[in-house]
Amino acid sequence: MRSLPRTFDTPLPIDAVLDELLRTLQQRNAAVLVAPPGAGKTTRVPLALLDEPWAAGKKIIVLEPRRIAARASAERMAKTLGQRAGETVGYRVRFGSKISRTTRIEVVTEGVFSRQILDDPELTGVAAVLFDEFHERSLDADLGLALARDAQTGLREDLRLLVMSATLDGARVGKLLGDAPVVASEGRAFPVETRYLGRRSDALLERQMADAIATALRADTGSVLAFLPGAAEIRRTQTFLAERIHDAATEIVPLFGALDAAVQDRAIAPAPKGQRKVVLATSIAETSLTIEGVRIVVDSGLARVPRYEPDIGLTRLETVRASRAAVDQRRGRAGRTEPGICYRLWDEPQTASLAPFTQPEILSADLSSLVLDLAQWGVSNPATLSFLDAPPAPALKEAKNLLRELDALDADGRITEEGKSLRALALPPRLSRMIVDAHRFGTGEAAADIAAILTERGLGGDSIDLDARLDQFRRDRSQRAVSARDMARRWAAQVASGELVPDGGTATHLAHSGRANGLAAPSPLAGEGRGGGATTAVSRLGTPTPDPSPQGRGEPSSRAPRTRGERRESSRDSKRSSVQAAVELSTGVMLAFAFPDRVARNRGNGSFVLANGRGAMVEQTSALARAPFIAVGELTGTAASGKILLAAPILQDEIERHFADHIEVADEIFFERGAAALRARRRTTLHAITLSESPLAISPSEESARILADGLIALGFDRLPWSKTARQWRDRVMFLRKAEGESWPDLSDDALIARRADWLVPALHDKTSLKDLSASDLSDAVMALLPWDLRARLDREAPTHFEAPTGSMLAIDYEAEQGPTIAVRLQELFGLDTHPSIARGSVPLVLELLSPAQRPVQVTRDLPGFWRGSYAAVRTDLRGRYPRHPWPDDPASALPTRRAKPRGT
Known part of the structure; x- marks a missing residue:
């Protein structure tokens, strides 16, 4: 085994494979290192590479998924060398960097590296890039690896790439890197015992976690690291623990991303001698951190992950079961420095049902920043780069649409000068757009505070x-808030100084592809590329959906072309090329610069409809619940019932002045259900929300007739003024269609509804309501559907009446279930020895034979058969009851009659 440098005082499992790894990177320019938690890969490997010949005089960049891991790793490596961070080993993260001219190992967050390589594709002076904890698969890590591999194959064949992880499919990553060798380190430093506690569904998670931690403290020695899904759960668990633990020698500390660096450092520092520590952490502590003295892990089994939902155009945090890889990482934290114990708040069989790995962020994220970065790289199709998982096509399309809306991409998907300006701010594109637009009104600093x-x-x-948050943020004296304000000032200064796009820069090219990168000047910020891991919505402009009329009817309507200012010129549009005189922009206006699709109108009781058509609620106790309009910065929930988490009021005249390019003024005709009539209005809209409207007079036209027809059909086909004659006429035509075939038109309800443009719309050309349509108008309209040559045949083959032998005209019922039917007194058919029929004799009429009292006595389709058969029984039954009516022995030859015999005969 390679002898350790003097500074490597403590042997680590990774030491066993260091020689193999160094030989591999001497011979190849890419490798994969798989080593379990606690093996020492994060802090030992970069130091081991420093003295390699291929690294002489150059830097090694190490990527970490989180700021705290970057700082802690750099501090630990510097301590190993007997130095301070910023000398041989330094770090570069948002809100702080320790780098000097002598720094050889630079530990950075993944977003920082993405910006470094975009600004310097050749990675000048860099010997190797190490991707630590790559299994977390953040969007920036995937992008960074794809860009580094592209630069390696096109510009820097000597650049070494090393992907490191504890729970990674090494062979798959190796294939991505050109069949790179996989080096594996076996075994943990120390064994870890696993104890399954189960979890009750009827008790609070935080209470059960507090119970488990208290039990562990009583049963075992050492400090505790507990994993919870988020900051809220950590605070509640901390409260429950304080009720259970009264030992002054036990310190309870939180650890999550929103804490000051000093508080985070205190959490990962070893407990003082003779004391114990309970660290309540999110997944931030899963990897790359070693907390001295921790030999107990209590795992809730839950994680909070961002999920981008295209349907509602936002990213929301979702609490999910952690993957098997994640819980294995957490378990490993207990065995970093000595044998440990892991308590799990689930039953052992449930482990097998966990997802093998955490879903890569690229499959569920808003991709607008990724697409903008790729455009800066000169790539419009991500398939040309080496992504372990391809970005989903729908999300890419959506991201490109947003970037075109922001003027960041041209129609061909190439980055514009404006796009370079937005990308240079190291913020999500929407927030960059907000600062740039606000600067042109002299309020760039205020917008930068909002972005922070x-x-x-x-x-x-x-x-x-948001105004309340801004006020508190500006008064906050914590180190984190001070650093955030400093960064906001730098963003604003960067925009104000015009340092967003280089002057006359020369495009660089990748040698193997000839792509122009069109690179922007390096950012003066030491910030991360994605705005520091925001979990709030940074998404597309929602697709506008029709806004219901004020009465909430949403019936068919027509929007005429814009009647005032086809595309209004907004104050932002007209001044994008120059800075205006300072204007005091409201917080709501600046927020809407980033999210014009989330300007919202109050519907009452704290309910709002957003410009993208989504619905959302704000707490009724908030003053925002009474604002006519607001701009929404954060929301969660579903498309129909979102919850607003952050917003600011905005006035209607501000909307009309600053967002005129999104505003449409249109004359509309719509159908009002309650009145069953047309109404007309002039509406001013911002996508799906109505800013104002006024009534208009209606001038009947073909278009208004179509809207009225659609509205009446939606109201109900039976609501049309159908006369008995019109219904019977339709029944006769439908009878012949069934009897003779499709030469007769289909006049069923469904067919007439489908063909309403042919008969109903013409009948409504001069009408504006249902009451204007008479029964005769309707009859004439539908009867016009029958060709002239069929009209005479209709009367012959499907007559309205049958003439009985007595001369009585008997109505034929074409709606009867058994077929065309007549009801006739039996005596009126005497002397008729053939059965009556229609449709040129092909369809016999159904005869409903009646007694002299008009009561049914028999139904037949064979009158001669009736005379010969059952008539005798009917005669016997009825002649006693009706003695004054004739009951001849031979009805087929008797005279028909409508009358009774005279009395006394």
Whole structure:
């Protein structure tokens, strides 16, 4: 085994494979290192690579998924060398960097690296890039690896790439890197015992976690690391623990991303001698951190992950069961420095049902920043790069649409000068757009403060009102808030100084592809590329959906072309090329610069409809619940019933002045159900929300007739003024269609509804309501559907009446279930020895034979058969009851009659 440097005082499992790894990277320019938690890969491997010949005089960049891991790793490596961070080993993260001219190992967050390589594709002076904990599969890690591999194959064949992980499919990553060798380190430093506690569904998670931690403290020695899904659960668990633990020698500390760096450092520092520590952490502590003295892990088995939902155009946090890889990582935290114990709040058989790995962020994220970065790289199709998982096509399309709306991409998907300006701010594109637009009104600094709050969870408190958060943020003296304000000032200064796009820069090219990168000047910020891991919505402009009329009817309507200003010129549009005189923009206006699709109108009782057509609620106790219009920065929930988490009021005249390019003024005709009539209005709309409207007079036209017809059909086909004659006429035509075939038109309800443009719309050309349509108008309209040559045949083959031998005209019922039917007194058919029929004799009429009192006595389709058969029984039964009526022995030859015999005969 390779002898350890003097500074490597403590042997680690990774030491056994260091020689193999160094030989591999001497011979190949890419490798994969798979090593379990606690093996020492994060802090030992970069130091081991420093003295390699291929690294002489160059830097090694190490990527970490989180700021705390980057700082802690750099500090630990520096301590190993007997130095301070910023000398041989340094770090670069949002809100702070320790780098000097002598720094050889630079530990950075994944977003920082993405910006570094985009600004310098050749990675000048860099010998190797190490992707630590790659199994977490963040969007920036996937992007960084794809860009680094592209640069390696096209520009820097000597650049070494090393992907490191504890729970990774090494062979799959190796294939992505050109069949790179996989080096595996076996075994943990120390064994870990697993104890399954189960979890009750009828008790609070936090209470059960507190119970489990208290039990572990009583049963075992050492400090405790407990995993919970989020900050809220951590605070509640901390409260429950304080009720159970009264030992002054036990310190309870939280650990999550929204804490000050000093508080985080305190959490990962070893407990003082003779004391114990309970660290309540999110998944931030899963990887790359070693907390001295921890030999107990209590795992809730839950994680909180961002999920982008295209249907509602936002990213929301979702609590899910952690993957098997994640819980294995957590378990490993207990065995970093000595044998440990892991308590799990689930039953052992449930482990097998966990997902093998955490879903890669690229499959469920908003891809607008990724697409903009790829456009800066000169790539419009991600398939040309080496992504372990391809970005989903629908999400890519959506991201491109948003970036075109922001003027960041042109029609061909190439980055514009405006796009370069937006990307240079190291923020999500929408927030960059907000600062740039606000700067042109002299309020860039205020917009930068808003961007800081939106990208750093917890800054400014948790008020729904953005103005309240801004006020608290500006008064906050914590180190995290001070650093965030400094960064916001730099964003604003960067925009104000015009340092967003290089002057006359020369495009660089990848040698193997000839793609122009069109690179922007390096950002003066030491910030992360995605705004520091924001979990709030940074998404597409929602697709507008029709806004219901004020009465909530949503019936068919017509929108005429814009009648005032086809595309209004907004103050933002007209001044994008120059800075205006300072204007005091409201917080709501600046927020809407980023999210014009989330301007919302109050529907009452705290209910709002957003410009993208979604519905959302705000707490009725908030003053925002009474604002006519608001701009929404954060919301969660479903498309129909979202919950607003952050917003600011905005006035209607501000909307009309600053967002005129999104506003439409249109004359509309719509159908009002209650009145069954047309109404007309002039509406001013911002996508799906109505800003104002006024009534208009209606001038009947073909278009208004179509809307009225659609509205009447939706109201109910039977609501049309159908006369008995019209219904019978339709029944006769439908009878002949069934009897003779499709030469007769289909006049069923469904067919007439489908063909309403042929008969109903013409009948409504001069009408504006149902009451204007008479029964005769309707009859004439539907009867016009029958060709002239069939009209005479209709009367012959499907007559309205049958003439009885007595001369009586008997109505034929074409609606009868058994077929065309007549009801006739038996005596009126005497002397008729053939059965009556229609449709040229092909269809016999159904005869409902009546007694002299008009009561049914027999139904037949064979009158001669009736005379010969059952008539005798009917005669016997009825002649005693009706003695004054004739009951001849031979009805087929008797005279028909409508009358009774005279009395006394």
